[in-house]
Amino acid sequence: MASRHEGQRARRRSVAHRAVALSAAAWLGACAVGPDYQTPVLSLPSHWGSEAQAQPAKAPALSQWWHNLGDDTLNALIEEAVRDNLDVATAKAKVREARASYDQSRGSLFPSVGASGSAKRQKTGSSGSSGGGSGDVTNQFQAGFDASWELDLFGGNRRGVEASAYGIDAADEELRAALLTLVGDVASNYVEARGYQARIAFARQTAESQRQTESLTRVKFETGESSGVDVANASGQASSTEANIPSLEANFAAAVHRLSVLTGRAPAALIDRMKADAPIPAPTAPIPTGVPADILRSRPDVRLAERQLAQQTALIGEAEAARYPSISLTGSVSTAGVNVGDLAKSSSISWAFGPTLSLPIFNAGELAATVRVAEAQRDQSFIAFKASVLTALEDVENAATALTQERIKYQKLESSANSYREAARLARALYQNGASSFLDVLDAERSLYSAEDTLIQSRVAIATDYVALNKALGGGWDGAVDASKPEIVDTNTGPHLISNNPAKP
16 A cells, blocks of 8 residues: 555656646747837937027936925925825826736736635435435535646737836826926916916006096196096096906916815815915026937826837737747646545545647637737837827927027016106106196006016016926926825725615715
């Protein structure tokens, strides 16, 4: 009996050794079908068209660029938005999804093992004519393990894991893109809100001055030094200026509402915080724009498109591998007995092991068509990558040109406002001395108000263009962002009773 048991164990060891050897040989000899991804090399300009290439370009300094606007409230709002914005929270969830998908696909590279067990009580025998019966009542217990492993000879599963890894990179870049957009939107809306505040304050100041002019005209009318037409014109001009204030107030409120939503709050949450007047943020440092090739590293939308191209390339190999044979190793061990204690005895143990070959022979071109679909999708991703690069170049060129030209415009507007300011002063002095008509005063004050208001708008445009240029260059949040924490933490997820009256929405 002992020698028979030794022989069985020797045979089992021999089979196990052959299985390990076959697995190792298959793994070492495995290959991967489909194209291997290589980052495309694109031909880009050596310098920006909006800049003269007089000296080597400095790399753009994009880290915490909004600090150059010198506004502590803006800095705080950006930090709050990064923490609480809902679009960013969605992008974080997509990162977690991509990581889970990678772990899911990675499991296909390893063997799967399962266990089973059963217990049965049965009666065997025949029943008598009286309706009674005789026979043996026995128990049967069974337990076993089974395992399977696809050898992935042609790399289909590995291509799937590769695609999932690129998917993680793409999700990370999508998160960076959401943060870039968020920082730019918060800064732009903040600048606009402060600009509306400045325009409201100036409109009120101008309207007050015009009401004083109206009062002076009434006094002159009562003494016979002016006409009723002058009084009506003075009153009408003041009312016209005051009529601009409600629309400016509405625009200010809309900008604050947008800021509140961007920070994850209700629309009116920041009204009290933004009520206090503050200057329009002004850039305190020039922007080095670097060279066009820098956007390949700094723009998250470009990096996202490149990672998506890599992912689609890997999926071609996964589709191609389905056209080749596949081999799986399967094995099982089971034991049975009439008592639980018998399950461990060698006499009741059985096992099975062997490879399974699957070979696609005829599928009416379905698998080949699947490969062509994957190739066409890869081509679309490549085109999207090139388009994202061109869009990024266009964004930078437009933003740089807009900022440069707006600064030139501001200088001219400032000179114009100074001239109109002097003209208004002289017109009022001449009118008070009776050397000019009141129409000259009205015309000068109207021109001055328009010039000053346009000057304020130009200051807003400079700050907005500054934000747009940093955004176009790829400047976003570069601090730590924890994407591992879920929004909802489930509890009591193990086995438990289901309530008969679940909560209704």
